[in-house]
Amino acid sequence: MILVTGGAGFIGGNFVLDWLAGSNEPVINLDKLTYAGNLDTLKSVQGDARHHFIQGDIGDRTLVDALLSQHRPRAVINFAAESHVDRSIHGPGEFIQTNVLGIFNLLESVRGYWSNLSATEQAAFRFLHVSTDEVYGTLRASDPAFAETNRYEPNSPYSASKAASDHLVRAWHHTYGLPVLTTNCSNNYGPYHFPEKLIPLIILNALAGKTLPIYGDGQQIRDWLFVKDHCSAIRRVLEAGCCGETYNVGGWNEKTNLEVVQTICALLDELRPRQDGRAYAAQISFVADRPGHDRRYAIDAGKLQRELGWKPAETFESGIRKTVQWYLDNHDWIANVTSGAYRDWINTQYGA
Incomplete structure (x- = not known):
């Protein structure tokens, strides 16, 4: 049995579905x-005896201690995090609470549980912490991609809180011997993505006839990773990663934000043309850049490929087509997730 935290979010939910599609090992899912947590994402495994969902906070020591004691997982995979840069700028407190204090409490619960296992069980146990490339800061156009040896230079409240959580995980390994693994991934995209992030926001705004907001000049560069590829990387690191090590996970797909939006527009022109015959690109609108916006992220995933034999299965072209098609085919999921609270947030961030 494994314990997954944040398993109703975008990446965590995809991981739970991917895990149960390829394994009979049960999942305890704490969210x-x-x-951004959405049980509709997990609708296909409702009633599945291998999936046990518990609503709760990773910072609730009493709850987490009880779950660990009752279910005795062989691994904990932590996806739980506040993860949106824009939200961290408007309200950093929640990010400190979850990504720093929450991780501290989770680590302490796991350490207590692990300390009481038999020597054999201790040796087999793993705590896998899922983090982000944003902890490394920003890159110039000529800089090499982020390697695991890059120093941390976070530039937003979100990335600073994730950097802190990474440091806590490292410290709990070196001080207490907790068998940890850390992955730092690039920008994920794919099905079940909450529509505050760039790709789902652009798809849904385009279909609704709204403007397609792009920060600044749109030349910010990100490395894009299809979420199912990220799931396969996490499985591989859990299976064969070396305790105490960090593994960068990337898609080898550097694209500017403008290129991403233009690609989505072209796919929608093909798959769901506008009734007036115009191109979706006509809806693009450039808005004021956000404070402290990092110019470029890029991941060097060579260590993961060399040491563990992993590489992504999807190109950006194949992954983005699958993503756009998924949003076209899943109107009910979209309707349920786009609540009044979500619309209020979009108005706050981008203007009504």
Whole structure:
């Protein structure tokens, strides 16, 4: 049995579905169900005896201690995090609470549980912490991609809180011997993505006839990773990663934000043309850049490929086509997730 935290969010939910599609090993799924947690994502495994969902906070020591004691997982995979840069700028407190204090409490619960296992069980146990490339800061156009040896230079409240959580995980390994693994991934995209992030926001705004907001000049560069590829990387690191090590996970797909939006527009022109015959690109609108916006992220995933034999299965072209098609085919999921609270957030961030 494994314990997954944040398993109703975008990446965590995809991981739970991917895990149960390829394994009979049960999953205990702990999620607080904040605005980005969505049980509709897990509808296909409702009633599946291998999936046990518990609503709760990773910072609730009493709850986490009880879950660990009752279910005795062989691994904990932590996806639980506040993860949106824009939200961290408007309200950093929640990010400190979850990504720093929450991780501290989770580590302490796991350490207590692990300390009481037999020597054989201790040796087999793993705590896998899922983090982000944003902890490394920003890159110039000529800089090499982020390697695991890059120093941390976080530039937003979100990335600073994730950097802190990474440091806590490292410290709990070196001080207490907790067998940890850390992955730092690039920008994920794919099915079940909450529509505050760039790709789902652009798809849904385009279909609704709204403007397609792009920060600044749109030349910010990100490395894009299809979420199912990220799931396969996490499985591989859990299976064969070396305790105490960090593994960068990337898609080898550097694209500017403008290129991403233009690609989505072209796919929608093909798959769901506008009734007036115009191109979706006509809806693009450039808005004021956000404070401290990092110019470029890029991941060097060579260590993961060399040492563990992993590489992504999807190109950006194949992954983005699958993503756009998924949003076209899943109107009910979209309707349920786009609540009044979500619309209020979009108005706050981009203007009504």
